[in-house]
Amino acid sequence: MRDEEIVAAAQVICARLRVLLGEDAAGVEERLSALLARAVVDVDAVIELLGRREETRAAMREELARVRFVPRDGPPGFAAVTGLGDPAAPIFYRCGECGYTYPVFEVGEPVPASCQEGHGPLVRVE
Numbered sequence: 382m383r384d385e386e387i388v389a390a391a392q393v394i395c396a397r398l399r400v401l402l403g404e405d406a407a408g409v410e411e412r413l414s415a416l417l418a419r420a421v422v423d424v425d426a427v428i429e430l431l432g433r434r435e436e437t438r439a440a441m442r443e444e445l446a447r448v449r450f451v452p453r454d455g456p457p458g459f460a461a462v463t464g465l466g467d468p469a470a471p472i473f474y475r476c477g478e479c480g481y482t483y484p485v486f487e488v489g490e491p492v493p494a495s496c497q498e499g500h501g502p503l504v505r506v507e
């Protein structure tokens with residue numbers, strides 16, 4: 382999964398928040414708009430925010446299935462011909478101490494608070 386895809390999906394969801402969340406939308410909309418307005422979007426924060434609620438998690442999965450980008454480093458024209466981007470790659474979270482790695486396949490999927498040894502928060506691997 383590419384950051385651009387997540388941002389694009391989040392932008393669509395931002396516009397749909399009132400439909401998705403009803404009266405609860407205001408607070409989420411404010412936070413999400415602020416995140417998306419930055420020059421460099423903190424994708425992890427966007428994922429964290431949209432992952433908090435089942436409605437926005439489901440919407441994110443839906444949007445990501447729809448959004449496809451031409452690979453940045455693919456040969457010119459190749460993606461346009463096949464119409465395929467690369468398949469969604471898992472995002473990995475890793476423990477800095479023991480190297481325990483946890484793959485996340487869908488945006489909003491919960492990440493364990495720690496490795497099995499309890500070393501502390503897992504950090505996203507870029």
Ligand SMILES: [Zn+2]
Pocket residue numbers: 476477478479480481496497498499500501
């Ligand atoms: Zn560990």
